[in-house]
Amino acid sequence: MADYETFQHDVLVIGAGGAGLRAAIEASAAGVSVGLICKSLLGKAHTVMAEGGIAAALANVDERDNWKVHFADTVRGGQYVNQWRMAELHAKEAPDRVRELEAWGAVFDRTKDGRILQRNFGGHKYPRLAHVGDRTGLEMIRTLQDHGVHQGIDVHMERTILTLLKQSGRVVGALGYDRERGRFLVFRAKAIVLATGGIGRAYKITSNSWEYTGDGHALAYVAGAELIDMEFVQFHPTGMVWPPSVCGILVTEGVRGEGGILTNKDGRRFMFDSIPENYRAQTADNEEEGWRYCQGDKDARRPPELLTRDHIARCIVREIKEGRGSPHGGVFLDIAWIKKKIPNAAEHIKKKLPSMYHQFKQLADIDITEQPMEVGPTTHYVMGGIRVDSDTQMSRLPGLFAAGECAAGINGANRLGGNSLSDLLVFGKRAGEFAAQFAKENQLGDINGNEIENVAHEALRPFERSRGENPYMLQRDLQETMQDNVGIVRNEAEMTSQLEYLRKLWERASHVGVSGNREFNPGWHTALDLKNLLTVSEAVTRAALERKESRGAQFREDYPEKDARFANVNTIIWRGEDGRMNVRLDPLPEMPDYLKQVIEEMK
Amino acid sequence: MNVQFKIWRGDASGGKFREYATEVSEGMVVLDAVHDIQRTQANDLACRWNCKAGKCGSCSAEVNGMPKLMCMTRMSDLPLDRPITIEPMKAFPIVKDLITDVSWNFRVKQKIKKFKPRPPDAPDGTWRMQQEDIDRVQEFRKCIECFLCQDVCHVLRDHQMHDRFIGPRFLIYAAALEMHPLDTENRVAELREAHGIGYCNITKCCTKVCPEEIEITDNGIIPLKERVVDEFYDPLGWLWRTGKRKREP
Numbered sequence: 001m002a003d004y005e006t007f008q009h010d011v012l013v014i015g016a017g018g019a020g021l022r023a024a025i026e027a028s029a030a031g032v033s034v035g036l037i038c039k040s041l042l043g044k045a046h047t048v049m050a051e052g053g054i055a056a057a058l059a060n061v062d063e064r065d066n067w068k069v070h071f072a073d074t075v076r077g078g079q080y081v082n083q084w085r086m087a088e089l090h091a092k093e094a095p096d097r098v099r100e101l102e103a104w105g106a107v108f109d110r111t112k113d114g115r116i117l118q119r120n121f122g123g124h125k126y127p128r129l130a131h132v133g134d135r136t137g138l139e140m141i142r143t144l145q146d147h148g149v150h151q152g153i154d155v156h157m158e159r160t161i162l163t164l165l166k167q168s169g170r171v172v173g174a175l176g177y178d179r180e181r182g183r184f185l186v187f188r189a190k191a192i193v194l195a196t197g198g199i200g201r202a203y204k205i206t207s208n209s210w211e212y213t214g215d216g217h218a219l220a221y222v223a224g225a226e227l228i229d230m231e232f233v234q235f236h237p238t239g240m241v242w243p244p245s246v247c248g249i250l251v252t253e254g255v256r257g258e259g260g261i262l263t264n265k266d267g268r269r270f271m272f273d274s275i276p277e278n279y280r281a282q283t284a285d286n287e288e289e290g291w292r293y294c295q296g297d298k299d300a301r302r303p304p305e306l307l308t309r310d311h312i313a314r315c316i317v318r319e320i321k322e323g324r325g326s327p328h329g330g331v332f333l334d335i336a337w338i339k340k341k342i343p344n345a346a347e348h349i350k351k352k353l354p355s356m357y358h359q360f361k362q363l364a365d366i367d368i369t370e371q372p373m374e375v376g377p378t379t380h381y382v383m384g385g386i387r388v389d390s391d392t393q394m395s396r397l398p399g400l401f402a403a404g405e406c407a408a409g410i411n412g413a414n415r416l417g418g419n420s421l422s423d424l425l426v427f428g429k430r431a432g433e434f435a436a437q438f439a440k441e442n443q444l445g446d447i448n449g450n451e452i453e454n455v456a457h458e459a460l461r462p463f464e465r466s467r468g469e470n471p472y473m474l475q476r477d478l479q480e481t482m483q484d485n486v487g488i489v490r491n492e493a494e495m496t497s498q499l500e501y502l503r504k505l506w507e508r509a510s511h512v513g514v515s516g517n518r519e520f521n522p523g524w525h526t527a528l529d530l531k532n533l534l535t536v537s538e539a540v541t542r543a544a545l546e547r548k549e550s551r552g553a554q555f556r557e558d559y560p561e562k563d564a565r566f567a568n569v570n571t572i573i574w575r576g577e578d579g580r581m582n583v584r585l586d587p588l589p590e591m592p593d594y595l596k597q598v599i600e601e602m603k
Numbered sequence: 604m605n606v607q608f609k610i611w612r613g614d615a616s617g618g619k620f621r622e623y624a625t626e627v628s629e630g631m632v633v634l635d636a637v638h639d640i641q642r643t644q645a646n647d648l649a650c651r652w653n654c655k656a657g658k659c660g661s662c663s664a665e666v667n668g669m670p671k672l673m674c675m676t677r678m679s680d681l682p683l684d685r686p687i688t689i690e691p692m693k694a695f696p697i698v699k700d701l702i703t704d705v706s707w708n709f710r711v712k713q714k715i716k717k718f719k720p721r722p723p724d725a726p727d728g729t730w731r732m733q734q735e736d737i738d739r740v741q742e743f744r745k746c747i748e749c750f751l752c753q754d755v756c757h758v759l760r761d762h763q764m765h766d767r768f769i770g771p772r773f774l775i776y777a778a779a780l781e782m783h784p785l786d787t788e789n790r791v792a793e794l795r796e797a798h799g800i801g802y803c804n805i806t807k808c809c810t811k812v813c814p815e816e817i818e819i820t821d822n823g824i825i826p827l828k829e830r831v832v833d834e835f836y837d838p839l840g841w842l843w844r845t846g847k848r849k850r851e852p
């Protein structure tokens with residue numbers, strides 16, 4: 001084996017967003033040595049972009065809130081295919097995780113009596129999201145990062161992991177490269193936590209950055225872990241649609257939490273026209289009641305703009321398809337209208353939604369305190385991911401843990417806004433804790449030099465084909481076809497043809513070429529990421545074909561209704577001995593009676 | 604419309620401006636143009652970005668000589684009849700093309716004493732703070748660490764005093780900690796000595812380029828300087844004031 005620089009840590013955390021940082025902090029606090037790797041600079045992970053808030057039943061604004069309500073909201077939003085144990089732990093532990101951030105220096109917006117303020121969000125019965133204006137993710141990642149760097153964690157910035165290394169069925173390390181020089185690096189570890197985030201770059205219209213190529217999903221899958229719920233991709237109802245260059249950039253649900261309304265070109269609040277049966281009892285049936293809810297009236301029910309994301313995204317698609325959309329193919333999101341209701345509305349909007357104000361002003365020449373925004377659905381989040389044990393976050397591969405967006409189970413068929421940031425904290429902590437424990441109970445394994453040579457050799461192949469296909473073009477073709485064929489509205493024919501197309505893309509991927517040298521070469525990085533993107537795209541397509549019904553984020557026009565046959569199963573994706581991708585349905589674990597009772601009480 | 608660009612290409616050993624041209628359409632920002640060029644003409648053109656919405660602070664560069672976030676700089680705000688120049692920040696060592704080595708900033712931050720809260724106010728381990736007491740701290744915490752302020756500060760850019768001066772970004776970082784209603788640490792001695800606050804002569808160049816519109820000098824550095832002076836000349840008065848400031852909820 002060539003002489004690659006080698007690092008050694010008890011616990012290696014791959015990913016430095018909220019989940020990775022929280023895991024690293026916990027593992028390090030348990031007394032083991034920790035390495036933390038990220039593709040970008042520290043503090044630039046996706047978590048920094050989160051806007052609206054962190055969901056936790058602190059009950060600071062509405063004392064009726066508690067973990068049971070949060071649990072019931074989460075599984076109702078997830079259409080009851082969530083892993084109940086994760087949803088339970090999440091609801092119970094989120095408040096402590098948020099309070100802990102305050103002890104580490106986070107400065108949340110305050111209630112009048114000086115406690116952490118909470119705002120309304122879709123699918124949450126009470127105001128539940130701890131927030132800082134609309135830059136909550138920045139506050140969270142900065143707090144964790146600043147706390148973490150004083151704990152002696154070794155941070156490896158701008159380094160990308162290419163493969164996990166195994167020895168007799170257990171993970172023992174990882175091979176990666178540094179982006180700056182393009183050199184290969186070997187990381188040896190007793191336990192590994194994947195916290196690599198999502199897969200949004202598989203789609204054309206997305207709120208996600210270049211980092212979201214499904215690396216952790218693919219690394220775990222190739223190493224032998226299982227993926228679960230991959231058909232459930234969240235299309236956020238409100239992304240920017242105009243101008244074209246900003247299409248897909250997120251408009252936080254916080255806008256609707258603060259009273260923003262959705263209207264079509266006729267000025268109609270179309271969400272009132274389609275309130276699903278299981279939310280009817282909790283949803284306002286007139287505009288006046290909806291507004292009172294946003295103003296904190298505890299007797300009022302929430303406006304239909306705060307229904308779950310899957311549903312709103314579909315209603316928006318319907319309005320557009322039926323010719324009632326806005327000029328640039330979206331619908332209107334209006335917060336300026338609150339001028340009619342409160343004094344100093346413009347100031348209020350700027351205070352509560354400063355980055356939205358800024359974003360629209362600067363990128364679209366729209367003053368949101370005066371004019372409505374134009375919005376449409378954008379690929380945002382993946383509910384599916386690495387299958388883990390609910391308590392420890394360990395995958396089926398000993399020593400391999402996963403947390404955050406790349407892990408799955410808490411969200412079921414649809415994630416509620418704000419439940420991701422809290423998920424990162426709750427399960428990041430747990431992953432760190434149990435990875436540290438695993439590291440204490442196990443020794444370092446041996447690294448297989450041949451395996452490393454093969455991967456390194458393969459990774460350099462694109463340089464031998466400087467006249468090969470441009471990796472960016474292949475990425476574009478993938479994104480366009482996934483958007484068209486496995487998007488918000490799906491059917492068997494399109495998805496089957498997409499599987500066929502993916503086969504061709506796999507073939508083309510083996511011919512991509514890059515020019516230049518190994519030093520900070522984005523063309524090369526893009527070529528290397530393709531394999532992961534193709535893997536997750538195939539997983540989404542296969543899982544979506546398998547679930548022959550519509551539930552949560554998955555809408556199949558050939559099976560437009562929920563089907564009892566799929567009410568108690570998850571799709572599982574795994575890699576066969578022959579390297580082929582397999583899919584099967586596994587029954588959900590039986591929910592214990594005390595949780596069933598909670599759901600019953602909260603109906 | 605077809606627009607000309609001059610983009611700096613090279614590495615630590617040297618480099619030069621290279622010319623490119625690309626189509627510019629409505630609403631485009633500089634980062635879009637760079638991406639188009641990267642996608643179609645220069646696959647290996649190196650630049651950093653993540654959010655494309657001014658939230659992560661990755662895409663800092665100098666556009667027509669002005670320190671900017673490329674993702675928030677509209678093409679329509681630039682004169683398009685002559686080539687647009689894009690080059691890396693000047694205050695940090697070059698890695699490649701538009702990428703500089705900003706690791707110094709991460710090392711500096713680690714040297715600033717961390718947050719140390721007073722004991723919780725309530726039995727459940729929580730604190731009480733009034734919104735008006737945290738507005739200022741929240742202003743500083745909006746910082747996205749784009750390091751554009753560091754790039755323009757003459758103490759770092761022209762005088763290269765990176766070993767004696769932490770720069771505006773970290774002065775407001777220290778200010779956010781010092782003004783945090785719960786914090787009990789005292790960073791004043793370091794600010795004066797190791798962190799070199801005295802090198803700042805309030806030119807306000809940092810404030811002018813901050814994409815988050817943080818009033819770095821007026822709200823952060825000047826009050827900090829006052830504290831340093833107060834404590835240095837009047838240690839007892841300072842102690843009294845800090846005690847008071849920090850005990851009042």
Ligand SMILES: Cc1cc2nc3c(=O)[nH]c(=O)nc-3n(C[C@H](O)[C@H](O)[C@H](O)COP(=O)(O)OP(=O)(O)OC[C@H]3O[C@@H](n4cnc5c(N)ncnc54)[C@H](O)[C@@H]3O)c2cc1C
Pocket residue numbers: 014015016017018019020037038039040045046047048049050051052053054055136137159160161162195196197198207208211215216250380381403404405406417418419420421422424
């Ligand atoms: C615009 C926007 C707004 C949002 N707002 C909210 C909100 O208000 N509330 C909420 O709850 N959720 C929100 N979300 C969702 C939430 O922000 C994300 O789901 C969450 O931040 C993901 O965190 P993470 O820790 O799992 O991953 P990330 O924060 O994305 O971190 C992933 C890390 O893994 C690293 N990585 C990936 N691949 C590799 C590799 N191969 N090698 C090495 N490192 C790797 C990356 O560099 C990065 O450091 C929002 C998302 C977006 C895009």
Ligand code: SF4
Pocket residue numbers: 755756757758770771802803804805806807808809810820824
């Ligand atoms: S005001 Fe001070 S910190 Fe800011 S640029 Fe001028 S000298 Fe530098």
Ligand code: SF4
Pocket residue numbers: 660745746747748749750751752753771772775812813814815816817819
């Ligand atoms: S203070 Fe402003 S200019 Fe300086 S790093 Fe922060 S956001 Fe950038």
Ligand code: FES
Pocket residue numbers: 651652653654655656657658659660661662663672673674675
């Ligand atoms: S890409 Fe995030 S600030 Fe420009």
